[in-house]
Amino acid sequence: MARKIKLKFDESLVEFSLRKISKSKIYGERRIEYRLNGEVLENAKITTDGMHILPKSSIAQQYVNERNEYTSISEIIYTDPDGKELPQYESHFNKEIMIEVFELSNFFNFQTDDIYLMEVEDDLQSSLRNFYEKCLKYFNEGKLIKTTYAFRKTPFPKNMVFIPKDNKIIICVGDFRGPVFNESKINIDELISQLDEENLDEELLEMW
């Protein structure tokens, strides 16, 4: 079984792992093949100077500093555009994570990257059932449960949203962003009210 995540709710603890739900296993897979006279062609890259033809897996990627020296990920500090250091979140595998309840309507601030099925060991099925019932109770009240998702230490943690369905819990992993409101820059009603002004005709007829 995969690595376990410890989730604390009320006074209980549920230890679970994630099984990825793959779209290709449900609906099948689609890919594009390039052919010349029936022969399947290979994808490759060519440098802009045309000097090097680079077949698959011939390019490495690396973090480097200003002197093009290798830099380890552990040495990197993440900052915002103002230069302020961003806090790092510990991996969810290294600690007990807490749940957070939110309104169902706020789910639409969320965008899913991956979906998983919540799985527990056979002897811990009762804890999963308790958690499912809790999720379902909240869902019927118009609420959902979420928690932080950080596979490894990161300044950009994601969220896990727990959705109860058919006695299983589906976990959507993704990101929340608040709504962006838009408004009219011009008050059309105010413009219309100007049309009633008495001297409007004179103003419109005035040649400048």
Added chain:
Amino acid sequence: MKIKLKFGDATATFLLSPTHPKTPHYKKTKDGDIIKFRRMIKFDKSLREEQLKKDSDLYVKLLDSDIEYDLNLTGKIINRTYRIKLDKNFKPVYKYEKFDIRIKPDGKLEERKHKIRVSNIKQELPVVISEKAISYPDFIKRYVLKKSYNIIHEDEGNFDLIYNLAKDLHEKQQLRQIFAFNEETLKPEPLIITHEGTLYNLAFLQGIVDNRRYCLRLLLSDMELRWEPKI
């Protein structure tokens, strides 16, 4: 990006902006050096050719072989590259045919000539807002919300149109389904936002209003919320 929407009798074009843009950030070292992610060459086709000539037991032969990396080349930093196709002799091919290969869940393989996915959100035929509506809990239990965009008015004359739609959806706490049409067959088809982009089989509108401000979102889904049987 723009989307052409049909509201009842009116048709108007609106701006589309992603709801989840990447968080702007920089990477630095403790000393203040700026860190960049760079691509480097490991080997080019000349070495690959030598490797592939050994057709069987490639892994074992590679271990025993005296193939050496070109030290003048390995580690060379590259910036931009172009995608090309190579034949079995590692020669670039510029004229080729594209095929769509589909492997069904039962393992059956289907193929057809590649069909270009043309964006269908700003074509002659507008995207139609249907009367089909779904409640918030129904959507959450049935579909995976894969991508969303903010729909923003561009023309001040369309403000009332979009504001009233958002207000209606907000008050009813519903999502309205929208459909794009194929210009040749005139049949509904999945939404394609970008050229050769993902097919979104399900598209809905969600609205929120706050005084005279609105937030109208295009919610896109390409799969149902279900799981494959465990084998």
